[in-house]
Amino acid sequence: MFAVELAQQPMSPSHMDHWLTDKSSLTLRLKALCRRFEVTLLGEWQQPAQQDGVGWCCGDPLWLREVLLCLDGVPWVYALTEIPLSTLNHTEVDFTALGNRPLGEVLFSHQQMRAGQLTVNHYDAHSRPAQLAAELGQAPNSPLWGRSRDFALAGKPLRVNEVFLPVAEQRLR
Numbered sequence: 001m002f003a004v005e006l007a008q009q010p011m012s013p014s015h016m017d018h019w020l021t022d023k024s025s026l027t028l029r030l031k032a033l034c035r036r037f038e039v040t041l042l043g044e045w046q047q048p049a050q051q052d053g054v055g056w057c058c059g060d061p062l063w064l065r066e067v068l069l070c071l072d073g074v075p076w077v078y079a080l081t082e083i084p085l086s087t088l089n090h091t092e093v094d095f096t097a098l099g100n101r102p103l104g105e106v107l108f109s110h111q112q113m114r115a116g117q118l119t120v121n122h123y124d125a126h127s128r129p130a131q132l133a134a135e136l137g138q139a140p141n142s143p144l145w146g147r148s149r150d151f152a153l154a155g156k157p158l159r160v161n162e163v164f165l166p167v168a169e170q171r172l173r
């Protein structure tokens with residue numbers, strides 16, 4: 001049984017491993033690869049947490065921020081940030097006013113930012129990132145890879161989920 005279970009878990013592409021596990025600012029790393037770095041805000045809204053997170057329970061209200069990170073006009077990363085209202089309403093950072101400013105600039109310059117757990121994830125063809133990639137003309141032919149990173153600002157939690165789109169995976173080979 002153990003062997004079968006191992007066979008079912010896809011392996012992350014080795015050339016992506018350093019990008020998947022790096023704990024520094026992804027914004028800064030991507031900016032170094034392009035002339036023009038832009039955050040495209042896809043949407044932001046409030047909804048109940050669909051599962052427990054670090055510092056919140058399923059059903060707790062979350063503020064969600066969905067973006068694309070674009071390098072020279074090409075979307076490389078899909079990101080969904082989950083911020084419990086208990087964080088949104090009790091830190092001096094106004095996450096709802098960020099707009100197209102990179103979240104990373106705020107996070108990594110905050111005096112009391114603490115980085116928490118990082119989890120590597122993969123996303124199948126039915127996932128939101130994969131369907132968005134297809135809409136962007138980057139039809140994925142294998143799982144997409146990304147990571148979830150927990151952060152705390154003065155002890156207030158949030159989670160950043162980042163998914164590398166097919167173009168990024170190809171260019172980073």
Ligand SMILES: C=C(O[C@@H]1C=C(C(=O)O)C=C[C@H]1O)C(=O)O
Nearest residue numbers: 025026027039067079102103104
């Ligand atoms: C957390 C960071 O911020 C980046 C910017 C984001 C945004 O503007 O919403 C989301 C994900 C990150 O890739 C980072 O740069 O590491």
